[in-house]
Amino acid sequence: MREFQLSVHIPPSFPNVPPVVFENGGVIPCEPDFHVNGHDGSLCLGSPLALRRVLRAHPELRGFLVHTLRPYLYAVSVKLDRGGPFVFGELRHGSEGKLQDLADDLGIAESCVLAALNLALLPDEEACEMPCPCGCAKALAECSLRDRIADLRSLSNKRELESLRDEFVYGGLLADLKETTRQITAATARLRST
Numbered sequence: 001m002r003e004f005q006l007s008v009h010i011p012p013s014f015p016n017v018p019p020v021v022f023e024n025g026g027v028i029p030c031e032p033d034f035h036v037n038g039h040d041g042s043l044c045l046g047s048p049l050a051l052r053r054v055l056r057a058h059p060e061l062r063g064f065l066v067h068t069l070r071p072y073l074y075a076v077s078v079k080l081d082r083g084g085p086f087v088f089g090e091l092r093h094g095s096e097g098k099l100q101d102l103a104d105d106l107g108i109a110e111s112c113v114l115a116a117l118n119l120a121l122l123p124d125e126e127a128c129e130m131p132c133p134c135g136c137a138k139a140l141a142e143c144s145l146r147d148r149i150a151d152l153r154s155l156s157n158k159r160e161l162e163s164l165r166d167e168f169v170y171g172g173l174l175a176d177l178k179e180t181t182r183q184i185t186a187a188t189a190r191l192r193s194t
């Protein structure tokens, strides 16, 4: 049986802001692979949006911890015992994790998330006139995605949605740039070797 020494910091604005959890016994390696946040050593229990969703469903400490910390500690134990990746999908992190989370929440493909985010940034009446990004070939007003986008608006504010969109747009651009750089480097190396 593995034991964890944990401290839970409850912010004054709880349950609007999630608690922050630390592991103090040195059992969990302070590494991104274990979903430990590099900047303060707190445990990364999920993306901000995912945590807010849990808090909305369980606005008390016990419910929050049962749905975030418990699966996290289970995943840590499995990883410590057997290695390999984290066993829990909901603990994905980084831009990719946020993209997957949003795609799951909205019930659409990852490639449609950016278009859905753009609609979430519009007022409902305006967004409803636009073509739905889910692939249904209808206007958003006639698709159930409308409700899920409204739900996303109610969970976050405009600034957060904008910063998510920027992260996906510029994150993708950055990946393209890295790939181009890699190809140029490889081509240069080939030229040098001939």
Ligand SMILES: [Zn+2]
Binding pocket: 132, 133, 134, 135, 136, 137, 138, 140, 143, 144, 145
């Ligand atoms: Zn649709």
